[in-house]
């Protein structure tokens with residue numbers, strides 16, 4: 001089968017790496033792809049490669065699929081899904097892994113998801129939706145501090161503010177309705193602050209059948225000790241032992257399954273990966289948010305652990321045949337990924353810094369996924385973007401995976417880069433307390 005992968009980050013490099021391992025993958029195309037993905041495709045020989053299609057031009061993508069006999073499109077990032085790319089391709093008879101526009105509202109509209117939780121009895125933080133600054137100011141009186149204020153729409157992971165004082169809360173409301181997050185803040189959700197530890201749970205569903213696809217924890221803050229501004233994620237590991245088998249079963253039964261049922265009942269069946277951000281509270285797991293795609297960098301650690309065939313899984317999901325497919329198997333080993341970012345990230349990353357010795361790092365036992373790289377005119381690898389590389393390793397324990405990832409990272413030469421040295425600290429500390 002010929003496959004088209006949409007996206008250009010470390011998540012998509014990890015997906016490409018795993019798709020390419022499948023005997024069912026004949027030719028792999030990626031749009032726009034990146035140099036790491038181009039290497040994966042080149043190593044297979046034959047056709048395929050990275051092509052620059054306009055992702056908002058659904059007709060052009062459908063035409064490319066027809067011309068290259070694409071049997072499956074795998075969409076990595078959320079923006080094309082929220083924009084309805086999967087609907088356009090399905091209408092043209094092309095199988096797609098990823099939800100349509102209506103179902104992608106689970107990520108695209110926080111208010112939509114909160115209302116769904118209310119209807120389906122899904123545990124989540126108490127909330128009020130507000131469509132004007134006046135409504136939001138009035139609603140704030142119902143909440144104690146700290147309070148959580150969220151722009152309703154997609155805001156590149158930056159649309160959540162947790163004010164500690166009433167003044168800050170009022171100013172946040174004014175900022176959001178003043179356009180600080182553009183159209184995403186035309187409506188806001190005000191939420192109760194939940195106490196607990198956060199964990200991510202992944203599930204694959206075709207709208208009726210559901211399979212669990214592992215847990216992970218990431219580090220969103222840029223600085224060590226989880227300090228400084230939020231980022232897309234500076235590192236992750238999987239599995240997350242804090243989500244015990246018992247808590248995972250509860251989250252599947254109380255959160256994921258009722259969501260899939262409620263979406264089907266609402267006439268917008270959800271097909272793709274459901275990425276649940278959970279808070280493990282004293283009352284059990286509660287939903288913080290849904291994403292309609294794999295996490296980045298969580299996908300990188302999941303793909304390192306995936307033992308079964310990714311094409312089989314994504315294709316069965318896309319065709320609505322998940323119930324009859326073999327369940328995916330994840331290794332019991334731990335995987336960790338450390339994000340190497342360009343200095344200045346997440347504000348203004350330094351672009352163009354030279355990167356060397358990626359092959360040496362891989363020889364040291366890691367897999368290095370490209371997140372934001374480019375080939376310069378002279379053929380050298382340079383940085384292009386905030387998050388640049390994801391140095392990823394597995395091990396019999398989280399400590400072993402960590403040691404291998406950092407040892408490999410130390411081989412990489414990239415003067416303009418930085419990374420956190422403490423990925424996994426919370427879990428590693430817990431494990432060393434137990435030993």
Ligand code: AMP
Nearest residue numbers: 125148157160191192193194277288289
């Ligand atoms: P979100 O974009 O919804 O994942 O929110 C970003 C981050 O804000 C989450 O990863 C949490 O750390 C935090 N957060 C969001 N909602 C809540 C909540 N109700 N209580 C506590 N923290 C929250």
Ligand code: GLY
Nearest residue numbers: 232233295296297
């Ligand atoms: N790493 C968090 C995300 O992909 O949303």
